[in-house]
Amino acid sequence: MINLKNSEQDINALEAVVVRFVGDSGDGMQLTGTQFSDTSAMFGNDVATFPNYPSEIRAPQGSLYGVSGFQVHIGSIEVSTPGDNVDLLVAMNPAGLKTNLYAVKPGHTIIVDSDSFTKKNLEKAEYDTNPLEDGSLENYRVIEVAMSSLTKEALKDLSGLDNKIITRSKNMFALGMVYWMYHRSPEHTIDFVNKKFKNNPLLIEANTRVLNAGYYYSETLELIPNSYTIAPARMPPGTYRVIMGNTATAWGFLAAAEKSGLELFLGSYPITPASDILHELVKHKHFGVKTLQAEDEIAGITSAIGASFAGNLAITTTSGPGLALKGEALGLAMMVELPLVIVDVQRGGPSTGLPTKTEQSDLLQAMYGRNGESPVIVIAASTPANCFDYAFQAAKLTLEHMTPVILLTDGYIANGSAPWKIQSVAELPEIRHRQVKEGGENWSPYHRDEATLARSWAVPGTPGLEHRVGGLEKDADTGNVSYVPENHEYMTHIRAEKIKRVQDFIPEVTPEFADEGDLLVIGWGGTYGALHTAVKQLNQEGFSNIGFAHFNYINPLPPNTGEVLKRFKTLIVCELNSGQFSKILKINFSGLTFLQYNKVQGLPFGNEELVQKFKHYLV
Template identity: 45%
Template sequence: LWMFGRDRAPVEAWINRKFASEPAVLAGNMMALAAGHAYAETAEHSAEIPQFAIGPAPMEDGDYRSITGAEALALGVAAAGELADKPILFASYPITPASPVLHYLARYGELGVATFQAEDEIAACCAAIGASYGGAIGVTSSSGPGIALKTEAIGLAIATELPLIIVNSQRGGPSTGLPTKTEQSDLYQAIYGRNADAPIPVVATSGPEDCFDIAIEATRVALRHMTPVFLLTDGYIANAAGPWAIPDMAKYEKIASNAAPAAPGDGDAVKRAVWKRDADTYGRPWVPPGTPGLAHRIGGLEKDLHTGDISYDAKNHQAMTELRFAKVASVAKYLPHQTVEQGPTSGPLAVVGWGSTHGVIWRAVEAARKEGIDAAQIHLRWLNPFPENLGALLSGYARVLVPEMNMGQLATVLRDRFEIAVEPLTKVSGQPFKIAEILAAIKAAAGVARAAE
């Protein structure tokens, strides 16, 4: 009765590599593998004992390794620095479940990554902003309570129009809450959680294998638009592991940044050159202090739209507020259109998710479709702004079900932006959804839809 039907040669090769420096451990593992194989070959068990044959996974060819979300995110941050040809400063304060990203990045000094464990969350965020001001890529990280402390400093990054990556490894809350349990309860905090009208692009990773690319994408947006970017992950993703296809970095597009302008000489012309924004991205030139001929003022007080001088002018403040919103909205022009992961592009039911609910929604929708339920799955990566076609796509479904590990935050944002009826499916137990929970909600929604017909 074979419980393990794979060729032993690759397993033996892996054991030899893994324990090459520990001969006794290597020998013990080899004997255990051989003993298990012999037992399966000689044991006389009933053929009625259930057996499950697991076929090859539907994965593209390539070299794979197991990776956690935290490690993949750290590698993505380091790779973003390489693609941008900029040094990285990762400034953080220890907090569960965000700390592993700091631990991993501390090993990557040879890749141009500097790490700074600050005395508190505010100092960590301000240090990252200082790095960006100096021409490096500033990255800061925390969980919900720490992000709350960083809020004023994040507003400073918005006001100064500097790139900053803010990683939020979400956990159960509020306050200290459930440090070792997972939730998706910081979406409101990322989109709305600052004083005044202070919009920020928000992107969310869907699993450990997605964290590498999401870090690069967040950095690309931050440098192109000269803005802070929120990158949302959570405790489940940070600690979970999955297969990751080792990427060919030669296939990644370099990350461009807005170069400093030529020094015009005249004082007023210098100010205007420093604050002249790109017509498409609204990103200003990146001018580190000490750039010859481009000395300029920068700070948290409201500034003149064109010169950067302190301004209390009413019309100017209106214009600056509109600029900040236009900058975030312009990100949508560079996003791919939202796609449907499985199911029809219009129909009776769409199940819309974000973040770590991806896998469980996939299985639930797959199971529902096998039972004849006409359901579709849509998983969102960008949460602010949304892809330009999302509103039209969602309007093609009679019902929209949104499972999320909070009390309905994405559902609220979708209603706000698109004025569509959204049905939340919420869970805040500190544990991920089960496939059966989402499948039951899909069946209930489909049953109501059929009754209405």
């Protein structure tokens, strides 16, 4: 057991800290970052993380484009984003240092594995001179540690380890150092190592030794003059776990299936960054979850349509290019008025675009990317944890309104993780699906509920309700194929009205920080954390005339949207695209003027850029 007392050195209390781990794709940086954030969350901190890895699986060692990183933001205060600039950079090689130095705040700390700063690695990182020697890092506090040698030393009397294993465990050395710096016990990671390598005692011993070696090395090292504490955050009471957005999405559907009493079916084709939802759901056969890894995106959605016709809660998951392929089938689902959730984990587009980067540029595709007039419900999650809520809500809406729902998330919240206050299924709202066992007199598949205009759902196997659905236009009364011009126009209106009526069943939008004022910051989807943080900062600086309205319901918009917008003098719509949500707002509220702040770099918003932009309208 390690003594957590850091003696004889300065201890500074911090509100929040941002740490970034960078190294080669094979250096274990994702694991290191995850361990640090999990440990901090269990300590009681609020956390937000973001992985940043290349699309190459194993890029050449030491190369600039092969750098893999993981950023963790931990705080005793509310933490809504993984943070912009970092307080501590841990760089396992020169390429990691070179590509990430820009993010380190001047005067702050960089820990490097000095063993990796060889002539060869410096050349690969395109350094003319060694940055550890040429004075270029004089504005930072650089801690050089011969991590590779120290790792080797720690393992020297442990027989049976090859060089590869020894080299690969140096990330544990770095993690041990960081644990010491922030007063974190390595216990959680030791437990993790024991579980992960339960069949390999040698690896348990090796990883534990290196982790402890890093920890004790820091304790005795005068090079690290300070350690820091970040007190637990004041979070609402409850049981928590750290969850990734994609996992939360998958779990939201599990909860919805249980709540509705339906079996869950997922038809999907692997695509970055959505595949983790498939990976998660396929594990849960014990709940009766059915998954089909289909032959293509189209079979992913059409198999889900078939499963929905047969009575399952059916979903399909994809990312931008996959949504394009699913367009025709989505139109069919809308036409046959069956429940279906389509998850689009947005990434940088167009075409193959930036597959591992984030963007919000599929919004108009989700709204309009089908032939004919084919409105569907569009909603968006805004944090890793609330991916759970919106997946659940997408299932509820599709089952109660008998129309497809597109759930938009993005690479940023899907891969990011944050604490999630676990929601027991018993606490979740009821889901009343529309399956019928008997039709009653003159039953027709296209007869509608008065409030929602949803039709009933008679599934194969139900005697007496045999019927046919299909992509051809249907007679409003009988459900038979109809080419009657007036009927087609009527049905087109009905399908639009059906989506509009969803407004009666969704919450109002509530502005944060100010109910009225000079500037309303408007966002939607995965930018919540960044926008919220920026507006909060301005609010704390004394600007009481700035409000923030964030949208999770896009189609239809919350019923009070226009009324909220009119309470502010200036409206600025901030999006990671060229202005797609602002187009939707302009169509709906043509009398209002919408300013835009857009970024299309495959990157999330940074705090400073937003604060500067908003200040411009406040002074």
